[in-house]
Amino acid sequence: MPATEVARKDVSPRRLQWLTATVNDVIDETPRTRTLVLDVPEWPGHRAGQHVDVRLTGDDGYQAQRSYSIASAPEDTRLMLTVERIEDGEVSPYLAGDVQAGDQFELRGPIGGYFVWTAALGGPLFLVAGGSGVVPLMAMLRHRAVARSNAQTVLLYSSRTQEDIIYRAQLDELAATGDGLKVVHTLTREKPAGWTGGTRRIDRAMLSEFGFPLSTKPHMFICGPTPLVESAARALSALGHEPARIKTERFGPTGG
Amino acid sequence: MPDTQDILMSEPPISRGFRRRQQPTDVSARVPPGQHLTRDFPVLSAGPTPDTKLSEWTFALEDGASPLAEWTWEQFNALPQTEVKVDIHCVTTWSKLDTNWRGVTIDTLLEAAGLSEAPQDFAMIHCDGDYTTNVPVEDLVEGKAMVATHYEGRPLAPEHGGPARLLVPHLYFWKSAKWARSLQFIAQDEPGFWEQLGYHMYGDPWTEQRYAGD
Numbered sequence: 163m164p165a166t167e168v169a170r171k172d173v174s175p176r177r178l179q180w181l182t183a184t185v186n187d188v189i190d191e192t193p194r195t196r197t198l199v200l201d202v203p204e205w206p207g208h209r210a211g212q213h214v215d216v217r218l219t220g221d222d223g224y225q226a227q228r229s230y231s232i233a234s235a236p237e238d239t240r241l242m243l244t245v246e247r248i249e250d251g252e253v254s255p256y257l258a259g260d261v262q263a264g265d266q267f268e269l270r271g272p273i274g275g276y277f278v279w280t281a282a283l284g285g286p287l288f289l290v291a292g293g294s295g296v297v298p299l300m301a302m303l304r305h306r307a308v309a310r311s312n313a314q315t316v317l318l319y320s321s322r323t324q325e326d327i328i329y330r331a332q333l334d335e336l337a338a339t340g341d342g343l344k345v346v347h348t349l350t351r352e353k354p355a356g357w358t359g360g361t362r363r364i365d366r367a368m369l370s371e372f373g374f375p376l377s378t379k380p381h382m383f384i385c386g387p388t389p390l391v392e393s394a395a396r397a398l399s400a401l402g403h404e405p406a407r408i409k410t411e412r413f414g415p416t417g418g
Numbered sequence: 419m420p421d422t423q424d425i426l427m428s429e430p431p432i433s434r435g436f437r438r439r440q441q442p443t444d445v446s447a448r449v450p451p452g453q454h455l456t457r458d459f460p461v462l463s464a465g466p467t468p469d470t471k472l473s474e475w476t477f478a479l480e481d482g483a484s485p486l487a488e489w490t491w492e493q494f495n496a497l498p499q500t501e502v503k504v505d506i507h508c509v510t511t512w513s514k515l516d517t518n519w520r521g522v523t524i525d526t527l528l529e530a531a532g533l534s535e536a537p538q539d540f541a542m543i544h545c546d547g548d549y550t551t552n553v554p555v556e557d558l559v560e561g562k563a564m565v566a567t568h569y570e571g572r573p574l575a576p577e578h579g580g581p582a583r584l585l586v587p588h589l590y591f592w593k594s595a596k597w598a599r600s601l602q603f604i605a606q607d608e609p610g611f612w613e614q615l616g617y618h619m620y621g622d623p624w625t626e627q628r629y630a631g632d
Binding site: 215220251260399 | 628
């Protein structure tokens with residue numbers, strides 16, 4: 163393994179500090195999701211795919227903490243989080259509902275160094291998303307665009323309905339640049355007139371059709387609700403892909 | 419470890435309009451700082467769920483590079499079983515109370531291997547899918563940990579680590595490695611999979627040892 167890992171053991175690690183984030187802007191992405199554009203002056207930088215821990219403090223001192231994926235590219239000037247509102251949750255209804263520009267909370271990170279793609283890794287890159295699982299994958303696509311990577315890339319993205327598709331316009335724009343990115347949508351709860359994408363859950367046939375051949379050794383990242391991630395990871399593995407190349411991040415219903 | 423940085427830090431910013439939605443309950447004292455209760459059992463793993471046939475499954479104890487003992491699935495299930503009811507705490511901030519597990523304690527494994535005590539002070543757990551995690555031996559013995567094969571009276575589901583996972587409930591749950599296949603005793607503490615990626619070497623939920631340096 164790389165020498166850096168040996169070196170790390172001898173160095174006392176620096177603690178990830180809680181940093182103050184100020185909301186610069188809020189962008190409603192879908193009826194249930196919102197992007198928070200944040201000013202975090204002390205942000206140390208991140209890699210696409212990583213996440214942060216967010217901590218809210220009420221005026222009575224009550225605190226609550228959750229993890230959220232980073233939506234912005236490392237190169238973006240502001241840190242962005244996209245949060246899905248879980249109605250009976252405690253933190254997400256605040257972040258994806260009540261928050262306004264100027265509001266403040268704390269965060270620390272970046273966290274996670276496994277579910278990460280950098281342009282230097284190259285392609286092919288196969289991204290599989292379900293619902294708000296698209297968030298860390300969007301960070302990868304934004305990074306890919308800014309880094310001018312032309313790695314062959316497919317995003318296979320399952321949403322419930324058309325209006326639940328997060329980043330739809332931005333994904334269309336990214337795919338239209340002709341730099342080797344293809345975006346494939348599938349809807350699981352409606353079949354709108356004129357819809358040209360898929361109309362079923364992501365399955366083995368779909369993964370086989372839109373994924374890359376084994377011989378090209380693609381990097382694969384799957385993020386979404388547990389059943390989708392479990393079945394997609396198993397299917398890719400069954401298709402013969404090396405398990406170590408299939409990286410997963412699961413969004414459990416953790417009471418957000 | 420909680421250190422002076424916490425004390426020196428200025429007051430956190432108040433998040434305007436944020437308030438408690440979950441009412442405190444009589445179990446609040448069982449929920450470590452920064453955690454919240456969940457009724458679900460969320461699944462978190464870094465890659466595909468391995469598909470190991472029980473006929474090919476074995477569990478081994480090793481002292482460094484030397485094998486100490488190895489059990490097939492049948493042999494493992496014939497070892498004395500222990501049932502526990504414990505609270506579990508995931509580093510992603512969920513906690514779950516009163517979970518019921520059955521399996522073989524590390525004490526029982528040592529005894530079955532003919533050892534009066536562990537040969538080294540630290541352990542590395544090795545799993546299908548090349549996952550590893552490190553735990554000090556003192557956190558594994560005296561009934562503190564087991565290799566669990568059953569959850570809530572049923573065989574442990576693959577996505578939750580079946581056929582067998584380590585269970586060290588007093589540490590953050592990533593230490594309770596899924597799909598465990600061997601326990602290797604080592605002389606010096608070494609970082610496992612997540613520990614090499616910035617997570618804490620020990621992982622005590624009560625002092626919020628989430629990430630390196632905490």
